[in-house]
Amino acid sequence: MIFSPTKDDLSSLLNILGKLLCFLGLLLLIPAAIARLLAELNPFYDFITTFFICECAGLILLIIFPFKKEPDYSLAFLLVAFLWLLIPFFGALPLWFSGHFAGFLDAFFDSMSGFATTGLSVIQDLDHLALSVNFWRHFIMFLGGQGIIIVALSFVAKTPAYGLGLYVGEAREEKILPNIISTARFIWTVSLLYFILGSSVLFAEALRAGLSFKKALFHSVFLFMAAFDTGGFTPQSMNVSYYHSLTIELTTVVLMILGSFNFNLHYFLWMRRKKEVIENIETRTFLVTFSLLFLVLNIDLLSKMNLSFIELFRKGFYQVITAHTGCGFSNISISQLKAWPKGALIFITLAMGLGGGIGSTTGGIKLMRLALLGKAVVSEVKSWIFPLRVRVYEKYHHLQDMILEDKRIRLVFIVFFFYIASYFLGAVIGVFCGYPFLESLFESTSACANVGLSVGITSSSMPVALKITYIIQMWAGRLEFVSIIAAMGLIFSSFKK
Amino acid sequence: MNIMVRIFMVGLPLFLLASFSGIAQTLSLEQLLDSAQAYDNKEIDVQAEVLDKLTQEKGYWLNLGDKGVSLGVWVDKEIEISNIARPGSYAINGDIIRIQGVFHSSCKEHLGQTDIHAYRISLVEEGSLRKERVLPHKKFFAIAWLVSFLVILGVYSAKELLEKSKRRSQ
């Protein structure tokens, strides 16, 4: 495919970017209002300033680049890939202004981590951060996870088909309902219901655990956004151990599992069609991989450490689930995690690398791809063993019975390859920066699969090269490589001409 | 030799020794958690800022923090801690307290949490309210960007109007 975008295409593209920047600016008024209410004066000015900056940048784009025509469909990939750099860039500004980061790169790191729902953080003195800024940190996870940017895009773009094209670029190719507006509406209705339920439980329990009313209120919203969007930032440096509450830990487990589901499954769950949920290939894969990883982890922990049953459950279960769903909360300290046997760390790394459901906010290879690869391997082996038998197509169930096609397998394999290569490449760069291999692999996988668990490498004092590596990994992992590959191909082909 | 000099010669090393051992006893949270295995189930003496005081049925959880490292301290109801009332937050530098207690890297009583069970708590430095003043450069930047915004908005609106009238005349 050789495609060279015309001037009109580019003009319209930049026009769309301008509109989005104006929209992002409006969102900044929410934390600004919170800062005003809480009398956090410096953050208030920071948010207002960023609001003006976004509007200025957006309006300048709108003035210089008029909307000529709907940009070519293939440009959607380029737009999405670029957008996911641009929006975190502007989102980083209030974080940077807060003075809690060593420099702009650090603020950008946290902003990318938030928008990509990762959860790795290089913030300093988190425990004295203004609540409004903490709100913004968590709110960007919600924005990045709920596909707000895409919803906004769908309004900006004139034809629904184009909005859908962007959905594909953002690795959300599966639509639940025939058009994007009703899809968005369904996602929002369900998310709102989960929000009301989830944050009420968290709020009640936070009050019972002894938090002040204000803190309980804010933290319950923060925790909801971080758990349901499998983000993994926490409002305090103590992570979820801050609450000393098993109920809160369990609630976050429920939320992160819900968040790691393919959104189609929520639809069937709400329609009370349980059969689909049970038969779905992703649910089944999750049950298998989760049980296996939990089992081997427990065996490893038990053989090397003296843990009671309840401790084993609380620590092992929580860490596997938070890794597998890509959330990244942790109820043990980094020094405790570091003290775990090597095998356990490898199993957690595996869980992180696999990830959750396709069409969810989790990162990683994803259950669907894993299952399809497994099926492809089985089918291949079968054809070796019975070369003369007529080839039987492998089937799988995802919303309907589907046949495993070679074309699909190829794409799955390419993405799978990119993930594995990125996990290891990041680990090698970590080793060059002087960290042990296993820990580097753990951290690199956590970044690329948008998880956010850490064995302590991620901090403001880590080498700049590693910060940039993780930023690229979080960005590429969030876009599942697809739109980046496509965008690079597009740039390459337009130069070739 | 002067008696004062003699007292000084004996007293100074003794004083230094006493103060040194005093310093050596009080750990930072970072030191404690870095060698968690060495201090496990041992008596320790730490000093840190209070980040939160969670009142529960049987006692309190004091969440301590120091340079990004944090830890929970379990305090039984019998121990009087009503004087610790200023947990740190955005606007507050929290109380600095000294905790004497037993450290558990994995506490059996509290589901395997890392914690300290305190038996003595003393207030080292009372917390203080941080008076927030808007930094002058923030005000300046906000106003500068507001002005730019208004100018650009003006240009944008003018351009829109111009295009509208053009379309009408066509």
Ligand SMILES: [Zn+2]
């Ligand atoms: Zn305890």
